[in-house]
Amino acid sequence: MAVAAPVRYCGRCGSPLAPAAGFCGRCGTPVLMQPVPAPRPAYSYAPAPRVAYPAPGRPKLGAALIAGGLIAVLVVVGLVVGGIAVSQFARGGHSTCKANCAPKFVTPLPEQASFRSTAYGFTVNYSSRWTVRSSDASGITLGTRIGEVIVKGVKGQSADEAVRQTVFGLPSSQWQDITTVTTLKGAHLGEVQGVGGIYSANLIGTSQTAVKTRIGVVAAQYRDVTVVVFVADPADTKVPNGILDGQAVDYLCTEFDWG
DSSP states (O other): OOOOOOEEOTTTOOOEEEEEEOOOOTOOOGGGGGGOOOOOOOOOOOOOEEEEEEEEOOSSSSHHHHHHHHHHHHHHHHHHHHHHHHHHTTTTSSSOOSSSOOOOOOOOOOEEEEEEEEETTTEEETTTSEEEEOOOEEEEEESSSSSEEEEEEESSHHHHHHHHHHHHOTTTTTTEEEEEEOOOOOETTTEEEEEEEEEEEEEEEESSSSEEEEEEEEEEEEEEEEEEEEEEEOOOOTTTTGOHHHHHHHHHTOOBBBO
């Protein structure tokens, strides 16, 4: 069966065109100038739907804020830890124990004995391990384990004069070759500053044997009273100033009470 040719129409006036006509029979428009409709495809498919992509927008601040918060926390923690370390270093690296502490082992001081001068009113605290050799209203003479300590009050003398008279007034039959070793800086009796010195001498015993001896003298004046502390020990270069009883004598001078 022959297929009928499609009917054409004038693109200007819309009148049907005769087959193989070169011009429109009504308005005379040439057929070549007529728009030819595009042939329809045998099959047609629905166009694929367009995928909508979200338009680019501003970045969200949530992640940035979280990261910034974490950095700030780390900085604060670092400062706290650093401050604790610095404080521990400044205190020597040890913290003071306040609860459940280990026992402290401290060597106790020996029990103290006292002497009060009825003439001048001062009080001397000394080790109970020492013995009293003699005493009167103006002072006391004490025997240590290996030496001697004398505390005596006088009037009418300066501290310097009292030191010189005490050292160079020692009887030469017993004390020989007395020489100055050093002066005592910061010498004191109680809260009163004084003067003092360390001396070397040979002590002649009953067997006429000379013993190298160290002498320490401290004197201080309060109002019209001058007190002199005299100590003598066998010389021992392994201890400060060569006086074995030096620590106990220093305690006596520190605890001295002028009354």
